[in-house]
Amino acid sequence: xxxxxxxxxxxxxxxxxxxxxxxxxxxxxxxxxxxxxxxxxxxxxxxxxxxxxxxxxxxxxxxxxxxxxxxxxxxxxxxxxxxxxxxxxxxxxxxxxxxxxxxxxxxxxxxxxxxxxxxxxxxxxxxxxxxxxxxxxxxxxxxxxxxxxxxxxxxxxxxxxxxxxxxxxxxxxxxxxxxxxxxxxxxxxxxxxxxxxxxxxxxxxxxxxxxxxxxxxxxxxxxxxxxxxxxxxxxxxxxxxxxxxxxxxxxxxxxxxxxxxxxxxxxxxxxxxxxxxxxxxxxxxxxxxxxxxxxxxxxxxxxxxxxxxxxxxxxxxxxxxxxxxxxxxxxxxxxxxxxxxxxxxxxxx
Numbered sequence: 001x002x003x004x005x006x007x008x009x010x011x012x013x014x015x016x017x018x019x020x021x022x023x024x025x026x027x028x029x030x031x032x033x034x035x036x037x038x039x040x041x042x043x044x045x046x047x048x049x050x051x052x053x054x055x056x057x058x059x060x061x062x063x064x065x066x067x068x069x070x071x072x073x074x075x076x077x078x079x080x081x082x083x084x085x086x087x088x089x090x091x092x093x094x095x096x097x098x099x100x101x102x103x104x105x106x107x108x109x110x111x112x113x114x115x116x117x118x119x120x121x122x123x124x125x126x127x128x129x130x131x132x133x134x135x136x137x138x139x140x141x142x143x144x145x146x147x148x149x150x151x152x153x154x155x156x157x158x159x160x161x162x163x164x165x166x167x168x169x170x171x172x173x174x175x176x177x178x179x180x181x182x183x184x185x186x187x188x189x190x191x192x193x194x195x196x197x198x199x200x201x202x203x204x205x206x207x208x209x210x211x212x213x214x215x216x217x218x219x220x221x222x223x224x225x226x227x228x229x230x231x232x233x234x235x236x237x238x239x240x241x242x243x244x245x246x247x248x249x250x251x252x253x254x255x256x257x258x259x260x261x262x263x264x265x266x267x268x269x270x271x272x273x274x275x276x277x278x279x280x281x282x283x284x285x286x287x288x289x290x291x292x293x294x295x296x297x298x299x300x301x302x303x304x305x306x307x308x309x310x311x312x313x314x315x316x317x318x319x320x321x322x323x324x325x326x327x328x329x330x331x332x333x334x335x336x337x338x339x340x341x342x343x344x345x346x347x348x349x
Contacts, residue, residue, distance in 0.1 A: 047059065047060040047313060047314050048060065048345075049304060049305075049306035050304060055345075055347075056345055057304060057344065057345050058295075058304070058306045058329070058342050058343070058344060058345065059342060059343050059345055060313055060314045060340070060341075060342055061328070061341040061342055061343050062340075062341045063313065063338050063339070063340055063341070064107065064109075064120050064122075064330075064338065064339040064340075064341060065092070065093060065337070065338045065339075066091050066092060066093065066118065066127050067092075069120045069121075069122075069125065069126070069127035091114070091116070091118075091129055092337060093109065093111060093114075093118060093337045093338060093339070094111050094112070094113055094114040094337065095111060095112040095113050095114065095334055095337075096109050096110070096111055096112075096118070096320075096321075096332045096333070096334055096337065096338070096339055097109075097110050097111070097112045097137065097138050097139070097320050097321050097332055097334065098110040098137070098138055098139035098140040098149075098150070098181070098182070098321050098332070099140065099321050099322070099323040099330045099332055099339065100140045100141050100142045100147075100184075100323060101142075101323055101325035101328075101330065102142045104121075104123070105121070105122050105123045105325075106119055106120065106121050106122070107119070107120040107122055107323075107330060107339070108120075108140050108142060108147060109140070109332065109339055110137040110138060110139060110140040110149060110150075111137060112136055112137050112138060113135075113136065113137075114137075115131060115132055115133070115134060115135075115137065116129045116130060116131050116132060116137075117129065117130040117132055117137070117140060117147065117149065117164075120339075130147075130160065130162075130163070130164035131164060132149055132151075132158065132160070132164070133158075133166075134149070134151035134153070134154055134156065134158070135151060135153035135154055136151055136152045136153035136154070137149055137150070137151055138150045138151070138152045138179070138180045138181070139179070139180055139181045139182035139191075139192075139227075139321075140182065141182045141183055141184040141189060142184065143184045143187075143189075143204065145161060145162055146159055146160070146161060146162075146167070146204070147159070147160045147161070147162060148160075148182055148184070148189055149182075150179040150180055150181070150182050150191060151179070152178045152179060152180050152194070154171065155171045155172050155176045155177055155178060155179060156169050156170065156171035156172075156176065156179070157169070157170050157171070157176065157179050157182070157189075157191055157202060157206075159204075159206060168205065168206040169206070170202065170206045170207075170208070174208045175196070175200075175208065175211075176191075176193055176196075176200065177193055177194075177195035177196045178193060178194045178195035178196070179191050179192065179193050179194075179200070180192050180193075180194045180225075180226050180227070181225070181226055181227040181228040181238075181239070181274075182228065183228045183229055183230050183236070184230070185230055185234075185236075185251055187203070187204055188201055188202065188203055188204065188209065189201070189202045189203075189204075190202075190228055190230075190236060190251075191228075192225050192226060192227065192228050192238065194224050194225060194226055195224075197213055197214060197215035197216075197221070197222040197223065197224065197225065198211050198212065198213040198214070198222070198225075199211065199212055199213055199225070199228065199236070199238060199249070199253065201253075210252070210253065211253075212249065212252075212253025213225070213253070217243050219247075219255060219257075219258060220247070220255035221243075222238070222240050222243070222247070223240060223241070223242035223243045224240075224241050224242040225238050225239060225240050225241060226239050226241045226273065227239040227273060227274045227275050227321065228275070229274075229275045229276045229277055230251075230277075231277040231281055231283075231298075232277060232279060232280075232281055233281060233298075234250075234251055235248050235249065235250060235251070235256060236248065236249045236250070236251060237275050237277065237283060238275070239272050239273065239274070239275050239285070240258070240260075240272075241271075241272055241273075244260055244261055244262040244263075244268075244269040244270075244272060245258050245259060245260030245261065245269065245272075246258055246259055246260050246272070246275060246283065246285060246296075246300070257300075258300070259296065259299070259300025260272065260285075260300065264289075264290070266294075266302055266305065267294065267296070267301075267302030269285070269287065270287065270288075270289030270290060271287065271288035271289035272285055272286070272287060272288070273285075273286035273287070273288045273319065273320045273321065273322075274286040274319075274320055274321035274322040274323075274331075274332070275322065276322045276323055276324040276329070277324060278324050278327050278329070278344045279326070279327050279344075279346075280344075280346070281297075281298045282295050282296065282297060282298075282303065282344070283295070283296045283297070283298065283300075284322055284324065284329065285322075286319045286320060286321065286322050286331065287305075288318055288319060288320065290309075291307060291308060291309040291310075291315070291316040291317060291318070291319060292305045292306065292307040292308065292316065293305065293306055293307055293316075293319070293322065293329075293331060306342070307319070307331075311336050313340070314340070314342075315336075316331070316333050316336070316340070317333065317334070317335035317336045318334050318335035319331055319332060319333050319334060320332045320334045324344070327343060327344040327346065328341060328342075328343055328344075329341065329342040329343065329344060
C-alpha cells in the first residue's frame with residue numbers, strides 16, 4: 001500500500017507492501033534479529049515484512065510439521081520396525097486449527113478431524129501426539145499441567161492432563177451448543193459458543209460461572225463469533241465473524257469497543273478467523289479470504305499485513321488460528337497442513 005493513497009484491494013504481493021503511517025513513525029528504529037535455530041535463522045533472515053527499505057517488523061522463523069519436528073527415527077526404532085513389520089511413519093497434520101503454547105515452550109495444535117492434539121516440544125526438538133475423543137476439535141488452551149479442548153460437533157469442552165488422560169468434560173448439559181475458540185485467563189477459561197452467539201466462562205473444575213453476548217449486530221452483540229484472545233492488558237478480543245469485526249471486553253464481559261468492517265482492502269475483513277496479541281498489545285487477525293495476517297494497534301488502526309496466498313515459506317492457504325507467546329507468532333496454515341512460526345521484531349530501546 002502506498003502511504004497516503006487509501007486502501008488497496010487484496011491480491012498477490014499486497015501483504016508484503018502494506019504499511020500504515022503509524023508504523024513508520026513509531027516503529028522506525030532498527031529491528032532486533034529474528035530468533036530461531038541458528039542455521040535456519042541465518043538462511044531465512046531475508047523473509048520479513050514489510051519489504052525494505054522499511055524496517056522489518058515481522059520475520060519468518062520456521063515451519064512446524066510432525067516430520068520436521070520428529071526427525072528421522074532412531075536406528076533402534078528402524079531395526080525394531082524391520083523385525084516386527086511395524087512402521088515408524090510420523091502422523092501428518094490433517095487439519096490443524098487451534099494452537100496453545102505453555103510455559104515450557106511446548107506447542108499444542110488441535111487437529112480438527114484427526115482426533116488428536118499434536119505436541120511440538122520446540123526447545124527439545126521432539127514431537128508426540130495425544131488422542132482425544134471427539135469429532136471436531138477446534139480450540140485448545142493450557143493452564144499449568146492441564147489442557148482444555150473444544151469439540152464443536154459434540155458440543156463439549158474437555159479437560160485433560162498433559163499425558164492425554166481425561167479429567168472432566170462439560171457440554172450440552174451446561175448449555176453449550178457449538179464451542180469453538182477458547183482462551184485461558186488465570187484460574188478460568190473463556191469459551192466462544194458460536195451457535196449461542198456468546199462467550200461462556202468456565203472454572204477449572206468445569207463449572208460454568210458466567211456468559212455474555214447475544215445475537216445481533218449492535219455493539220456488544222455477536223453474529224457467529226469464532227475465536228478469542230486475551231491481551232496483555234487483560235482484555236478479551238473476540239472475532240465476531242459474520243459482523244466482520246473484532247470486539248473487546250473486560251474479563252467479566254463488559255463491552256469496551258470494537259473495530260472492523262467488511263471489505264477487500266487493507267484493514268478490512270472478508271473472512272476473519274483467529275485473533276491474538278503480542279507483548280506490545282498489537283492485535284493480529286487471520287484473514288482467511290486473502291490468506292494473510294493483518295496487524296492493528298489497540299485502537300483498531302491498521303498497521304501491517306504479512307503473508308500471501310501459496311504453499312511456500314511465509315505463504316498461506318486457508319489459515320485459521322493464531323497464537324502468540326513471548327512475541328513468537330504461530331499460525332495454523334490449515335490447507336497447507338502445517339504451522340508456520342514468525343517473530344514480532346520489537347524496536348530497540
